[in-house]
Amino acid sequence: MPSETLEATGDVRELSYAEAVREALGQAMEADERVFLFGEDVGVYGGAFGVSGDLVHRFGKERVIDTPISELGIAGAAVGAAITGMRPVLEIQFSDFVTLAMEQLVNQAAKIRFMFGGKASVPMVVRLPGGSGTGAAAQHSQSLEAWFAHVPGLKVLQPSTPHDAKGMLLAAIDDPNPVLIFEHKLLYKTKGHVPAEAYRVPIGQAAIRREGRDITIVGSSIMARKAEAAAERLAGDGISAEVIDLRSIRPIDFTTIAESVRKTHRLLVVYEGVKTMGIGAEISAMIAESEVFDFLDAPIIRLGGADSPIPYNPVLEKAAVPQEDDIVTAAANLVRRGEA
Amino acid sequence: MSARKTDDTSGAQRPNQRPELAALDDETIAGALTRMHLIRKFEEAAEASYMRGLIHGTMHLSIGQEASAVGATLPLEAHDYILSTHRGHGHCIARGAEPKLMFAEFFGKETGYCKGRGGSMHIADVEGGNLGANGIVGGGLPIAVGVGMSIKAQKNGRVCMVFFGDGASNEGAFHEALNMASIWKLPVVFVCENNKYGMSMDISRAMAVANVADRAAAYAMPGHSVDGNDLAGVAAVAREAVARARSGEGPSLIECKTYRWRGHSKSDRNLYRSKEEIEEWRLQDPIRRLEDELKAHDRFDAPSLMKLEEDAQREIDTAVEFARTCPDPDPKDLTRDVYAI
Numbered sequence: 049m050p051s052e053t054l055e056a057t058g059d060v061r062e063l064s065y066a067e068a069v070r071e072a073l074g075q076a077m078e079a080d081e082r083v084f085l086f087g088e089d090v091g092v093y094g095g096a097f098g099v100s101g102d103l104v105h106r107f108g109k110e111r112v113i114d115t116p117i118s119e120l121g122i123a124g125a126a127v128g129a130a131i132t133g134m135r136p137v138l139e140i141q142f143s144d145f146v147t148l149a150m151e152q153l154v155n156q157a158a159k160i161r162f163m164f165g166g167k168a169s170v171p172m173v174v175r176l177p178g179g180s181g182t183g184a185a186a187q188h189s190q191s192l193e194a195w196f197a198h199v200p201g202l203k204v205l206q207p208s209t210p211h212d213a214k215g216m217l218l219a220a221i222d223d224p225n226p227v228l229i230f231e232h233k234l235l236y237k238t239k240g241h242v243p244a245e246a247y248r249v250p251i252g253q254a255a256i257r258r259e260g261r262d263i264t265i266v267g268s269s270i271m272a273r274k275a276e277a278a279a280e281r282l283a284g285d286g287i288s289a290e291v292i293d294l295r296s297i298r299p300i301d302f303t304t305i306a307e308s309v310r311k312t313h314r315l316l317v318v319y320e321g322v323k324t325m326g327i328g329a330e331i332s333a334m335i336a337e338s339e340v341f342d343f344l345d346a347p348i349i350r351l352g353g354a355d356s357p358i359p360y361n362p363v364l365e366k367a368a369v370p371q372e373d374d375i376v377t378a379a380a381n382l383v384r385r386g387e388a
Numbered sequence: 389m390s391a392r393k394t395d396d397t398s399g400a401q402r403p404n405q406r407p408e409l410a411a412l413d414d415e416t417i418a419g420a421l422t423r424m425h426l427i428r429k430f431e432e433a434a435e436a437s438y439m440r441g442l443i444h445g446t447m448h449l450s451i452g453q454e455a456s457a458v459g460a461t462l463p464l465e466a467h468d469y470i471l472s473t474h475r476g477h478g479h480c481i482a483r484g485a486e487p488k489l490m491f492a493e494f495f496g497k498e499t500g501y502c503k504g505r506g507g508s509m510h511i512a513d514v515e516g517g518n519l520g521a522n523g524i525v526g527g528g529l530p531i532a533v534g535v536g537m538s539i540k541a542q543k544n545g546r547v548c549m550v551f552f553g554d555g556a557s558n559e560g561a562f563h564e565a566l567n568m569a570s571i572w573k574l575p576v577v578f579v580c581e582n583n584k585y586g587m588s589m590d591i592s593r594a595m596a597v598a599n600v601a602d603r604a605a606a607y608a609m610p611g612h613s614v615d616g617n618d619l620a621g622v623a624a625v626a627r628e629a630v631a632r633a634r635s636g637e638g639p640s641l642i643e644c645k646t647y648r649w650r651g652h653s654k655s656d657r658n659l660y661r662s663k664e665e666i667e668e669w670r671l672q673d674p675i676r677r678l679e680d681e682l683k684a685h686d687r688f689d690a691p692s693l694m695k696l697e698e699d700a701q702r703e704i705d706t707a708v709e710f711a712r713t714c715p716d717p718d719p720k721d722l723t724r725d726v727y728a729i
Binding site for chain 1: 469503506512514519524529530532533535537538541542564567568723724725726728729
């Protein structure tokens, strides 16, 4: 099973997701002078979500750099630094603001290596706090990861646990390509076991969070956590659900999904991004095009974000993205009735 | 060459010449003229190749703008960086790119600078300090900021020169980049080639200030507006800006006022400008102007100037022939360089 293969042997503590990200940043900067962190309010403010915290005091203003509010400019600066020997880690304060930086990420970062015939690499990391649930409304709550997963040349990660947040960030900083990490804002305060050493979680490997027989539930980011909670409830109802945490959506670990579906014969894909044209469509199509299609006993079902901007009102906000109850209901119906 | 050799670089022995020209010794002038000829001949050969059906894509020719590309890069050292534009052939040659590898790229060949993956708009030679032409107007400007950050962090004393056009100065990227370079005193030289048109849009209709260089004031950096068809004049302001950048004082903005003789690209029918205007600017040919001035001061005679031009023509002819015979990429390698491993 390709999940927590790198469970460390050393000291393991409980850390929050945000602390785990900060620990990774600190360890990367300690180990490699080329690594630096920059973005809006990452210095003494400590980051809009407190992720960079005290790093400016440990590493100084030269390596933890507050930038003007210039998302396009700072994304381009990451590209320029990366192609000339540095290892920049850029924080886009809210992932929504990446809309202002699309040119540099999509036209430049993703394509420079290819356009230059493989004679350059762009080893940069962009961290993007995203997702709904904070009452921040339509321009501060989106899940835009699928946009970037559509771009060859980029890697797109969505770690769901503190363990993976740290290990995948360290792997991303090592990676010679531009890597975007979408961190769900509601996960920042969640806690989990995190080894103290600097370990890596390989990019492109999904994790099987729970083994099961009756249905495969694939989730990304916070939806993997919700799927785990739903699976626990389903078990009480006599349904054995296997939960796969995607962790990386480009590259995507199709093998792990396919092997699971071959065993369970049913697939439910859950993601917070807008359902239409989203990552669930890609996973569904990959199954439909593969020989695993013949193993399906029921249609593939997607649970995704509504065809709506994220609303402000808390009741509407919850209604706009899949909730644990929705996963339980959809999975139970799929197993019992063969439909959602 | 029959030019008089002098060892000084101060121009003290050339008292009758304007200081910008006197500052350039004969070897430097000959090198600069050679590159200007190479650019002109490269562009002419590119155009001819297109007419003969040898070019698959589009191209943006810089005939008429040779002095800004060559003059601006003249003070750069071998380890310095440049970033270029969609109209970037001249910058590559000015920076020392080999025309044969550029033509190979232009013809889409595996032997080209980018193995045929980039084409005219993406010629780069990263190891040689050319961080790439760019198909996006203003695309190189924010990248230059990051290059400046690298130079500062690595304390390697380099300078990054980024070229862009008048059109790019209306992009947000321009303003964000100049601001960041200035607040952090980065070793960046911003070189605007103002050729009067953003595709068809006259700069006077696209911009409320008279000069792109006026915009430097908003970012508290020096702004120089120069005759972009005067090699010596461009080189003089570039020398000042490069020295400022290298000494840690921060960025400068140079505006080279110039003109492209050809259309924006192959689709341009010149509906937005008159034949008379084009003809007026042809009389300001940066190559002929420099040659005339050199002859007037008796620094180079006509035969030696002719030889520089002929040598350049020969190099370009050889480059085209080399490129034509190079192999195309193999489709099986299509996705080879999407990711670094």
